[in-house]
Amino acid sequence: MVVETNRRGGIRARLRTEVRDDVKRIALRQLAEGGPPTLSVNAIAKELGVSGPALYRYFTSRDDLLTELVLDAYGDLALAIEAATRRQDPAQRLAAFARAYRQWAITEPHRYRLLFAQPTPGYDAHRDSLVDAAQRLMDTLLDALTDTEASPGQRPSAKLAGQLTAWGRKRGLDVDPAVAHRAIVVWSRLHGLVSLEIEGNFASMGVDAELLLDGEIAALSAQD
């Protein structure tokens, strides 16, 4: 949550925003370069050329900063997916989705981990705002996959269909449980591939992850 100060948008407010962005940029760079393994307020401040406590003008706490980075990451991933799938031929949409998802993850593995790996120590990954953001990502996924094919080959069991419908209702959506099931399956398979890839598991086998992705895309298409 943003420190509530200087609400009227003067020059100071503009500078504020810029500094906040600088802080976030450096935080991500440090995570990316694996320097400090976990976010460190002091390390960020040091690189910004400022004392540690100074950052408390911009973020109420370390967790607060972290939460913002996570929310940003959810947003960016959703944007990347939307950009890749929008106006795509329905037949191509699934493949475009899969490739965009992987591309984002391997381009920014540290941010992908921020979203889906065990959160950094002592950090509550289940604050409402985070759950909401994750669900919003699922919406994007549902959007991208709706209409790709009228009848997915695999139908959820009655029990599962019930849970999926309930989930949609809770979110205010009227989703076809088969589509929801498909979205989850796609997400889960992509996550499996991508998370193994970014930890180097395929590289150490000498196997090209992109070829594996091609295979999974083919399998998903064949199931339609």
Added chain:
Amino acid sequence: MVVETNRRGGIRARLRTEVRDDVKRIALRQLAEGGPPTLSVNAIAKELGVSGPALYRYFTSRDDLLTELVLDAYGDLALAIEAATRRQDPAQRLAAFARAYRQWAITEPHRYRLLFAQPTPGYDAHRDSLVDAAQRLMDTLLDALTDTEASPGQRPSAKLAGQLTAWGRKRGLDVDPAVAHRAIVVWSRLHGLVSLEIEGNFASMGVDAELLLDGEIAALSAQD
């Protein structure tokens, strides 16, 4: 690597082994209970009722202890899989494998993370011994899946097949690339489901992960 001391197996050697096991047991318990988010030599010693430096009689360093826990975990997972798939009807073997894999992971999520999530800060996850252990897990997987079905429906592309064959050769195995591909696909899909499950992603949607697994097992079987 074990501290090299007291090699002849007297009483002291036996006690040594017991203490080492105690240390590991407590380490795992602390990881499991999420107390200290990352392994802490001092925290373990404290619970053992001993001073911190005392543990250096048993493990040369924190990384050393961690590595042993990882190796143990690889071994236990492989054992669990072998126990579940051995002497299974080939038709049932895939399902047995999948359920055993998930069961192990959700029973000991902290150990599963030890294997597949980003390793704890500053820890080199690519030491030879670890890569070897991971590959041994793949062997178990290959064993469990060989003969489940003569002709998998999905065949790897020529390029991928080449990489898979080369991987097998390097390991001294003469694997059918189609089987190797299938093993990777199975592993990747299971990892996707299981890793999302243990981070609570399905629970927050109100969806039963076991039903999702049933679906994936069905999909894999249908592809044969």
Added chain:
DNA sequence: TGTACATCAGTGAACGCGCGTTCACTGATGTAC
């Protein structure tokens, strides 16, 4: 069986480090008159 000795598990003090966070402050800067 009894004694002398070597082994070695465990201690407590210490090192140097980094962490998140608070606090009282100073000094520059935008703003209102």
Added chain:
DNA sequence: TGTACATCAGTGAACGCGCGTTCACTGATGTAC
């Protein structure tokens, strides 16, 4: 346009904490004679 004032970004010291690891040590324990 010039001046007085309120705001607030940033500082440096400090707090209390925990970390991995080293070191010189002491005292119990197994072992060899």
